[in-house]
Amino acid sequence: MDLTKKNEVNELKILLNGISFEKDQTKKRDTIKKVIAYMTLGIDVSSLFSEMCKASRVEDIVQKKMIYQYITNYAEKNPDLVVMAINTFLVDCKSHNGKIRGLALRSLCSLRSKDSEAHTNAAILEGLDDIDPYVKKTAIIGCIKVFRANKNEEYTKKLYKLIFDPSPLVVINSISALNEIEEKKGGCEPTEEIVITLLNRIKDFNEWGQSIILDLVARFEADNEDLKFDIMNLLEDRLKHASSSVLLGAVKVFISLTKDDKTLSKDVQERLASPLITIMASAGTTENYEICYNVISHIHFICLKGGGEFFQNDFKQFFLKYEEPSYIKFLKLDVLACISSEENVQEIISELEEYVSDANSDLAKRAIKTFGDIMIKLNNFEDNISIIKNFLSLHTDYITSECILALKKIFMKYREAVEEFEDFLVNISFDSISENEAKAAYIWILGEFGNEIAHAPYILEIMIEAQKDMQCVEISIELLTSLAKLFFTRAPEVKNMLGKFIKFSITENTDADLKDRAAFYYKLLQADIFSAKQIICGDGPEIEEYTANNLTSKHGTHDEYFSEEVLKIKSKSKFKKKHSKRSKTKEATDEGAEEGIAEGETKDEVEEDDNNLIDFEEEQQPEISQPQEELSENFMPSANLLGDDDTFGDILEDKKEEVYQEPDDILGMGTGEKKETKESSIDDLSSAFSTDSGPTPAAEAEPQKPQLTLKTTADLDPNNFQQKWMTLSAFPLISRRLSLPSAPSIQDLCNLFASKYIFCMANGQVDQSIKLYLYSQHTESGVFLMEFLFNVMTFDIQITLKSDRTDLAEAFALYTLGAFGIS
């Protein structure tokens, strides 16, 4: 605080000290006003606390209110002086004037001081029975304040009674108070009596009151049909209400009441469409864009829940307006994608074409993205090929980039359409694709459609050169994957390139992701080229449906609609989703990142914050990006590679070990007659596959024992394993004790088994006991499943064996024990 301000505060102190001698009320007021003004400006005037307390012994309500404001503000900072304030408030709580009683009680409850507790409780109890509703409603809020300060819940019963009070504000505050105090029990409990009473007098309440009541009613589980219809009839006219909170509150009740009845819920959704559009349009034209945004968010949400059809006829309402802020424009585009249908698609598309030529590049990009989404949703891309060609003919970098991103998705659904764009894809200059994401998408297309695009390998070759200096990991990873994919369709042309690129990635490159993936591909290709193809190329199912339908299955229940609670539920489920998402490939997350440029940051925060905070943007975002994620999961070969399948990692580990331990063996088997001894070096790759014949099927393992021949690369998915484990009966339990110098780790055990072609499905350790689930496949038919328990202290092992080859079970058991050198 600088000197002049300090002086001013001192002057005020002198003025305040003399205030009781001052006769002129206006002058008194002015002095206090000055103090408040300083407080507002952020100047510390807390040193005047005792003077202000003294000054509060006046009858003038104007001064009283100002002083109260000051005291409440600084009470925490002057705990020694707070007693003085409490006394003033307590005297005023007995005032004959209801306003002063209410005011004093409010200020008293706002004091966060230990000294005030006992007095406050007494004053609140008195206030709850006051004749003046103003005091009563203040006392109820006081209950919340006390609850917040010291978790005092003694008022609950009283509050439930006050729900039936004649004063609307008393009722509403009671509900709010119960919602907060009983939060752990789900807030105020809506009984049938409460619900019916409140709905019958809902018109007594203001918009906020109605909204709180509707929220309460939406939580009410009506147990019979008549009651449901009674409630809906009582709420019928609320749908004509011009307040968005009342309307959305009513909508929420309607949807929650009909959630179990499919036909009824469709009827209800249809009824709701028109009021929602009216409120959206009127908010938009009165430039209440905040409300408009909120309502469109909800419409979008209904669309994602499968209600898009009811907005199809009003699609023009979602055309963009010149003056609208971008957050509304973008949201409207998302809605347009959801409500597009065979009937309106041409009109929507020609509108989108206009947006693409908009001066705002972000809008143009979003419009192209929307076009892509619509193409995936509907089935008539063939009719609209020329449109995307028109976009491309604009030769604008950001448009071209965005088109490539859209095309990537479109090609996933319309594989045959690639041919139409071959010219474009071959002739486009890599530099004219402005964004890395789009470059990656371009590379993906080249990798995926090696058969259709004759030049693909040569284009990639040029890009590799360009890429070495650019140091963009996303692009490098995509290049690697595309090369690996092309290897299976265009082996002779790509072989050397792939070898070189893998070498580059492992030796020169410094990025861990790229390095890991290159190493993984390398080992994978060495280990088993057949599985490698399956893993790298994947065989994604065709895209049939888009957004809406995908989403309905994702979010089952309808009661998540329209509210804060909704968001709570959602952020929790998002939380889970996020975890699995993280383990997925970079690309998969990057898909979502486009939306996330701005919101991504907050998205993370929300998910990490268990307070379940919201942002409407966010409410919608996960849904928007969801379909794409799904796409990537299914289609991106890379997603298959590093998928979030728990067991996959273990299998991978096993294979690695195998490769390291017996390289000769594996390579020998992989390529049939080629049995030269090799070191694990990069150059091996090209020579290993120099047979040009493409992938050769994995040869059978050399039998360890004549009767028991096991596949060297068993492949069994976890579900299959589980199913078999449940159905097969167990052979007698085998118990042994090992004599080992030290306890092996889980990894050691897995490696040991892997060397015997017994693979690990799942493993874990609880206290002293390691548990492994293992499996092995017979070369001809049959599987061996095993539960292996190992006590790290006693070295006891227990083996439960299950197999459909009863004839070989014993041999397998011996074979297993043989691994430990025992019988």
Added chain:
Amino acid sequence: MLEQFFILSDRGDTIITKAFRGELNRKEYEVFFRKVKFWKGDAPPVFHSDGVNYYFTKKYGMFFVLTSKELCSPSFVFDALYRTMKVFRDYLGVLDEEGIRKNFILIYEIVDEMYDFGYPQIMSTEVVKEFVINEAVVVSKPPSSAKPSIWNKNTVSSSAVTRPVSSTLSTKKKTKRQEIFVDIFDKITVLFNSNGFVINSSIDGVIQMKSYLTGNPELRLALNDNLIIGGSGEMGKSAITDCSFYECVDPTNFENTKTLTITPPDGEFLVMNYRITGEFQTPFRVYTFIDEVNPFQLQMVLKVRATFPGDHYAKNTEIKFPVPKSTSSVSFEASPTQEASYNKSEQNAKWVVKTFQGAREYSLTAKISLGKAAESSTRKEIGPISMNFDIHMFNVSGVTVKYLKIAGSTSKSGPHRWVRYVTQSSSYVART
């Protein structure tokens, strides 16, 4: 519930800050301002940062912000925020930074009555008035321009409605002028394609009132009998597709009698919204002709024809269109009463017609000089053309007031009742 309320100026200074619960650090407004300032594109009205939800609107050159830590329904919060602003406006007459700064004690007092511990309490001006002691210091405004001569003497300057509500209270009954204003706004959205066909059109109307009546007597507002509600009706008839009503309105029987019963709150309030999606006569038609004079010059002829009757006019009609990025200069030819200008930094041109008489056609010729030779796509960079206008005492929807009855007064001697019809452009765009 809500945690804080604050008002920030355009530059980020705090004008008003109020923590309802005192649980948050008081620097939230800084976080808020930084976030909004550096948002890519327009910041959405609801966002979350570091454990705090922000709900804001930017109006009158200020940010009005509510924050919460817990989940609050955004519509609930925005209704509250708008209402808070309305109460301020009722008190101050006009909501602006100066007015708020001069009346900050009053504002704090109002906020204290409207929210307790973050819960909305008394939310209407007339009830708040009972508990608020401070009076508004009215910031004097320069007198608004003279009444347009075309208005008859039964009209009153629109500045009459910017009088604060509460000042009528304090200046005792004798000087109080009893009057009520009814506004019917047709806000129209029209989109023409490049051939001049209407591809999207709708009217979003609103009936708004401002009451200076003592005692808030019940009002009965009757609209024209031939109004059709529901369905998209035939052309020429007023058919309302859908409508909604505000809290103070009892719409029972509206469909039959076209009459609304209103319990007016103090000050300005909305009565109903209506939406019309059927076709209607667009008040302006726009024609453009673009020629390439030479590779470095484009010439655009823009003709705008008013199709509404000649005894009406549109005030301050603004016609705007973007010009190609490569534009170096633009020269205009228009008749002298009209102004046209070119904005280099935004690369657009603006044409203002002060008084656009009905049934007339005006044209503008813009010669656009280009910095580099035109390409095939350069032409497409001109447009779309967007128009802003207000046509007074004319409405395209055909929604009209038949009568307005005030309980307890006869129509002859009763308070003044002013009715105003305005057709406004919400979004009026012609593609080129």
